[in-house]
Amino acid sequence: MTRTAKPSLTACHACGHTGITPLPGLEPLGLVSSDCRPWTGAGRLAWCPACGLLQKTVDQDFLTDCGNIYGSYTVYHQAKGEEQQVFSPAGAACARSEHLLRQVLSRCPLPECGRLLDVGCGNGVLLKSFGALMPGWRLNGLDLDERSREVVLALPGVEDFFACDLEDASGSFDVLSMLHCLEHVPGPAAFLGKALDRLKPGGLLLVQVPDFTANPFDLTIADHCTHFHPQGLEAVARRAGFDPLLLDQGLVAKELTLIARKPLLPAEAPSSATAAADPRPAARQALDWLGAVLAQARSLAKGPFGIFGTSIAGAWLFGQLGDQVRFFVDEDENRVGHDLFGKPVFRPADAPDKASVYLCLPRPIAEAIRVRLSGIGGCLVLPPTFPITQPLESL
Ligand SMILES: [Zn+2]
Incomplete structure (x- = not known):
């Protein structure tokens, strides 16, 4: 075995520790870019036992993804x-x-x-x-x-x-x-x-x-x-x-x-900060919830279906469901009236009757919106409770 001075591409990108632990579960959920476009890429989660950070494995696939995303980056494209x-x-x-x-x-x-x-x-x-x-x-x-x-x-x-x-x-x-x-x-x-x-x-x-x-x-x-x-x-x-x-x-x-x-x-000695608390249980809960969101949305999308929200979460869900999504709904007037991924963006009041309008947002935010907008055209559907407290098949 030869020694190399180059850092390993699968080391912790934060502290250099070479024993990062893979955290499976993201792969079947799919990805989105930070400028809110559905994204097909690697996306491997890992945890560093030395510094405690939850991270994507910064390997060649990750760097290639980033190069492609930033090469065509458009901030707030949904709102021009x-x-x-x-x-x-x-x-x-x-x-x-x-x-x-x-x-x-x-x-x-x-x-x-x-x-x-x-x-x-x-x-x-x-x-x-x-x-x-x-x-x-x-x-x-x-x-x-x-x-x-x-x-x-x-x-x-x-x-x-x-x-x-x-x-x-x-x-x-x-x-x-x-x-x-x-x-x-x-x-x-x-x-x-x-x-x-x-x-x-x-x-x-x-x-x-x-x-x-x-x-x-x-x-x-x-x-x-x-x-x-x-x-x-x-x-x-x-x-x-x-x-x-x-x-x-x-x-x-x-x-x-x-x-x-x-x-x-200036500090006389480097900080003695300890590793962050283990984020893996919280990450597991988050991945389970995302899986439940996807299962619920796939089931609803067998009928007329639209997504409330045109940012990260909405773009991610659209990437998984594609043309099963008929429309988007947003309260932001900068976004209403534009097409997003070829689908119309409606005001809440203009959502088609009898369609499911899926509040693709963290649960507390979705609950607040449903209270505020009770009585709109479509049926506002909440995502599962977080963390998941019921089996997926009952959602
Ligand atoms: Zn680390």
């Missing part, structure tokens, strides 16, 4: 580039990033002036919301390529756009934001270490990632290489040298939000 909206219990719509920032600023007030870098800025939705709420700040965006340069630079308050690695962005920052980015990055603790270097002492990091324990659909996303639960995200931040200030599962439904501070003085 407009940001996803969130809805209050009364149904009032608000851009997701504005909702998040209002929540964050109420818990962690910022000075009137400062310098912010948004990592993975896309077409600048967070910068736009941040600039409106904090007009005294100088804003910067960083992304993988030049595609959004002009759009981002045209936003009020934006001083620069970087299409480079994080360590090459010039200057230092008071706040660094990273929304729906860290779950894509192999080596998340090392990546946060680069973020630490870009922050001024005492500077703040704002991270949001999907919480697979609240949103099982996260496991089906082909290009997410880490699937976080609260302890996993906290462990990664501590390992990178941050002091977590707030870790919240409720600021935005089904997402994990972390605010962490860069210490004023």
Whole structure:
């Protein structure tokens, strides 16, 4: 046997441990890309006993999938580039990033002036919301390529756009934001270490990632290489040298939000953060629930059938059912009236009578929507309870 200095492609992408444990069960469920397109690919789940992270095996198949997804990436294609909206219990719509920032600023007030870098800025939705709420700040965006340069630079308050690695962005920052980015990055603790270097002492990091324990659909996303639960995200931040200030599962439904501070003085020794709690029982529950969702939807789709929701979960389910899906339903006015995968997107009130409208969402969100929209045309169907408490055949 020869020794090689190259890391094994089947080692833990977070800590390099070579004994990651496969976690079967995702393969029959199918995948979706993070820009909400049905995806055919490898998608192998694994768990690292050394650092505790639930992950996709970052092998050549995974890297090929990511290359293909990012090569044709379209943010918010369902809404022609407009940001996803969130809805209050009364149904009032608000851009997701504005909702998040209002929540964050109420818990962690910022000075009137400062310098912010948004990592993975896309077409600048967070910068736009941040600039409106904090007009005294100088804003910067960083992304993988030049595609959004002009759009981002045209936003009020934006001083620069970087299409480079994080360590090459010039200057230092008071706040660094990273929304729906860290779950894509192999080596998340090392990546946060680069973020630490870009922050001024005492500077703040704002991270949001999907919480697979609240949103099982996260496991089906082909290009997410880490699937976080609260302890996993906290462990990664501590390992990178941050002091977590707030870790919240409720600021935005089904997402994990972390605010962490860069210490004023450099740490004298590496963090002694321990491995995250074993996420495998929660992953098993999530996979079982996804299997039950698929079985229930397949049964309903023998009759007239539409999917409520046009994002990750809706695209994933469409990928499994194909033309058995007759239509989509969405409350987001940016999405209504467009076709999605060749199917019409209706307002809830316009859903065809006598069709099943499947609330393809985490159960608590689906329940809230059904209460709010009781009385629409089609029959709103809830997904199974989570975790599964009844045998699949009885659903
Ligand atoms: Zn590891």
